[in-house]
Amino acid sequence: EERNGHEPEFMQAVKEVAETVIPYIKEHEIYNGKNILLRMVEPERVIMFRVPWVDDKGDIQVNRGYRIEMNSAIGPYKGGLRFHPSVNLSILKFLAFEQVFKNSLTTLPMGGGKGGADFDPKGKSDNEIMRFCHAFMAELFRHIGPNTDVPAGDIGVGAREIGFMFGQYKKLKNEFTGVLTGKGLSWGGSLIRPEATGYGAVYFAESMLKTRGESFTGKKVVISGSGNVAQYAAEKAIMLGATVLTLSDSSGYIYDADGIDEEKLAYVMELKNVKRGRISEYILKYPQAKYAAGKTPWGEKCDIALPCATQNELDENDARTLLENGCFCVAEGANMPSTPGAVEVFHDRKILFAPGKASNAGGVATSGLEMSQNALRVGWTREEVDERLRKIMLDIHDSCIKYGKREDGFIDYVKGANIAGFVKVADAMLAQGVV
Numbered sequence: 001e002e003r004n005g006h007e008p009e010f011m012q013a014v015k016e017v018a019e020t021v022i023p024y025i026k027e028h029e030i031y032n033g034k035n036i037l038l039r040m041v042e043p044e045r046v047i048m049f050r051v052p053w054v055d056d057k058g059d060i061q062v063n064r065g066y067r068i069e070m071n072s073a074i075g076p077y078k079g080g081l082r083f084h085p086s087v088n089l090s091i092l093k094f095l096a097f098e099q100v101f102k103n104s105l106t107t108l109p110m111g112g113g114k115g116g117a118d119f120d121p122k123g124k125s126d127n128e129i130m131r132f133c134h135a136f137m138a139e140l141f142r143h144i145g146p147n148t149d150v151p152a153g154d155i156g157v158g159a160r161e162i163g164f165m166f167g168q169y170k171k172l173k174n175e176f177t178g179v180l181t182g183k184g185l186s187w188g189g190s191l192i193r194p195e196a197t198g199y200g201a202v203y204f205a206e207s208m209l210k211t212r213g214e215s216f217t218g219k220k221v222v223i224s225g226s227g228n229v230a231q232y233a234a235e236k237a238i239m240l241g242a243t244v245l246t247l248s249d250s251s252g253y254i255y256d257a258d259g260i261d262e263e264k265l266a267y268v269m270e271l272k273n274v275k276r277g278r279i280s281e282y283i284l285k286y287p288q289a290k291y292a293a294g295k296t297p298w299g300e301k302c303d304i305a306l307p308c309a310t311q312n313e314l315d316e317n318d319a320r321t322l323l324e325n326g327c328f329c330v331a332e333g334a335n336m337p338s339t340p341g342a343v344e345v346f347h348d349r350k351i352l353f354a355p356g357k358a359s360n361a362g363g364v365a366t367s368g369l370e371m372s373q374n375a376l377r378v379g380w381t382r383e384e385v386d387e388r389l390r391k392i393m394l395d396i397h398d399s400c401i402k403y404g405k406r407e408d409g410f411i412d413y414v415k416g417a418n419i420a421g422f423v424k425v426a427d428a429m430l431a432q433g434v435v
């Protein structure tokens with residue numbers, strides 16, 4: 001608290017983990033007196049750097065770049081890069097901290113990291129994006145490597161940005177290695193990686209629903225965001241027979257009472273990924289839908305909610321409204337979208353609630369599979385990767401039950417994910433000594 005009190009998002013993420021992990025440490029002799037959590041909250045290394053670049057007008061712009069190398073006890077640092085004006089040390093440390101536990105949960109050998117820049121990609125030309133990505137990698141390249149630190153995408157960093165950064169890394173290092181994940185298929189990418197986070201979140205929710213004899217079939221689903229995670233969460237939910245009612249961006253949300261079907265979703269993907277437009281444009285194409293400016297979709301009646309936009313986008317009041325409207329399952333596609341107050345409401349009412357570090361781990365897990373394919377110089381089929389992704393999500397669900405099932409049968413997925421993630425990393429840290 002003394003050292004990090006000025007970093008609210010980081011403190012929020014640490015507190016949530018500490019609440020469940022400290023009692024576990026106290027009950028288990030081997031973790032006692034080792035200051036293990038104190039070591040885990042301090043990043044192994046924080047890199048901050050200047051990113052100077054030239055915009056289309058010829059003016060020099062300066063952004064701040066970051067890479068947080070949080071924990072390498074069980075593998076090379078691994079985690080996304082975020083380009084968004086809100087990016088700061090607190091947000092990246094919270095994401096890097098969560099990533100350590102998430103990566104541990106995937107069963108794959110990956111440490112935790114996160115990075116990015118306070119750069120706003122909105123309204124920038126392709127050339128500006130390229131120049132920024134090249135400038136960013138002109139510094140980052142000396143800190144990362146396929147056996148050291150392997151970044152991926154996150155908010156504002158998709159296939160286009162990964163391409164520009166990979167090109168620059170390859171040029172500077174004169175080597176073609178799997179230093180980034182989320183690469184294009186023809187140059188080392190993995191099938192299913194674009195779909196993985198959204199699909200994985202729905203697979204996880206499917207397992208949760210199963211514990212109550214339920215499924216996605218015929219359910220009403222409300223989704224926030226309209227980026228990578230939201231798009232593929234919607235796609236998989238539709239495939240499983242659910243009706244997807246909403247999508248959103250930071251300006252507002254659209255509600256389609258008839259459901260966003262495959263064809264409408266294809267339009268959204270074109271709109272967001274190619275034209276880089278706003279979700280409000282959906283109603284120009286589908287006028288029967290409504291657009292609510294400046295609002296989040298949590299007031300709509302639904303069975304299942306999948307928050308897939310950003311941190312702290314669903315608060316206590318939203319949580320109450322969702323429950324009043326009949327929602328009984330919330331699986332986080334984004335990182336920490338529910339505030340602590342919202343999580344408390346979900347837990348009090350004993351609905352199915354999965355924290356992002358469990359339910360959105362499919363993305364990084366598939367990045368891990370991309371690293372394996374790169375190392376082996378092979379490419380697995382779509383079915384093979386999807387099957388592995390499914391299996392990993394099931395394993396994560398099992399781990400949550402193992403450490404999170406209460407005597408009354410309620411599964412506390414927050415506790416389960418935190419402890420399962422903690423145990424593997426803590427054991428590795430103890431084995432490696434004080435380093």
Ligand code: NDP
Nearest residue numbers: 154155156197225226227228229249250309310334335363
């Ligand atoms: P994208 O950049 O593809 O999409 C982000 C979406 O969220 C956009 O619709 C964006 O709207 C919206 N959004 C961003 N910031 C805000 C905000 N402050 N308020 C409201 N809406 C906002 O990112 P991703 O889909 O990749 O990431 C979404 C979430 O999922 C993040 O929390 C990320 O950390 C998490 N995640 C992503 C993984 C991945 O594989 N991509 C893996 C695991 C977690 P707008 O265009 O208006 O900004």
